[in-house]
Amino acid sequence: MEKLKLAPLPLLCTFVLLLSGSAESARVFTIINQCKTVIWPAVTPGESFGGGGFPLRPGQSMVFTAPVGWSGRIWGRTDCSFDASGNGSCSTGSCGTSLRCGASGAPPASLAEFTLAAVDYYDVSLVDGFNLPMVIKPVNGQGNCSAAGCDGDLRQTCPSELAVKANGRTVACRSACDVFDTDQYCCRGQFGNPATCQPTFYSNKFKAACPTAYSYAYDDPTSIFTCSNADYIITFCSTRKQSACSYHNNRLVCSGSSRSWPTVSMFTLTTGLALLLSLLVALQ
Secondary structure, eight states: OOOOOOOOHHHHHHHHHHHHOSOTTEEEEEEEEOSSSOBEEEEESOTTTTTSBOOBOTTOEEEEEEETTOEEEEEEEBSOEEOTTSBEEOSBSOOSSBSSOSSOOOSSOOEEEEEOSSSEEEEEEOTTOBSSOEEEEEESOBSOOOOEEOSSOGGGTOOTTTEEEETTEEEEEOOHHHHHOOHHHHTOGGGOSTTTOOOOHHHHHHHHHOTBSBSSTTOOTTTEEEEBSOEEEEEETOOTTSOOEEEETTEEEETTOSOEEEOOOHHHHHHHHHHHHHHHHHTO
C-alpha cells in the first residue's frame, strides 16, 4: 500500500488562508446602500474594489478587501445610466463616462477617505460638496475608532445658492468655495492656515448635517480619526447612531457591539475538509 503523499506546503497554506478569511494585514470594507434608490459607489484606486465602480440596489451591500498601504477615496454616484459596455453618465459624482472609475469624481460629492497603515487614518469630507449622507464605522479595531460622517441629509437644508437641481429637486449641495471662489471660502491666500481659515455660515450648514465630517479645509479636530487593525463599514443614507454589520474573520460583527457571531457552519467546515482531501488525492 502506497503512503499518502502530502500536498506541498504553499498549497496547504493557501487553503488555510481561504478557510480562515482575509490575510491579517488586510482590511475588510463593507459598502452598504441604505438609500431608497440605486446608487453607484466609486473607488479610487479601485483595483481591490471591483475595478472602481459598481451599482448597489437599496438594502444591498458588497464586501471587498484592501491591503495595508492602500490610500484612497470612496464616494457615491446618483441617477446614473450605463450601457452594457459600462459607458454612461451620472447626475452627481461622475468620474467621466465610465462605470469603473480611474479618476476622482466631479464635485459636489461626499467622500470617504482612507490611509491604511499600522494606524489607519480615515474621514468623511464635504470640502468638495455633498451629494449623499454617508458614515464610516470601524469594527473590531483598537484605538479611537469613532464613527465619521453624517446624521442628516444636507440636500434637505442646502442654501439655494449652493443647491444643484434636477427635475425640480435638490440632488447635491456645492461647497461655498466652488460657488464663490474666494480666498476666505477656499482657505487660500491670507486665509491659507488654520488660524485665519475659520468656519463660515456655509460650512456651519454642512457641519450641522454631518458633525464628524470635514466641512472646510482646516476642520481637522472633529473630522479626522484613527484606528488600528479594524475593518470598515461605509453606509450611504445612514446616520452615526444606526448600527451596521459586517464579516470579520468569518464572524458577523456589528458596530457599537462587542459581540460577534460565528458564520462558519459545520457544513462549511466539512466541505472544506473534503476539498482538502480531494486536493491530497489529486496529488497522488
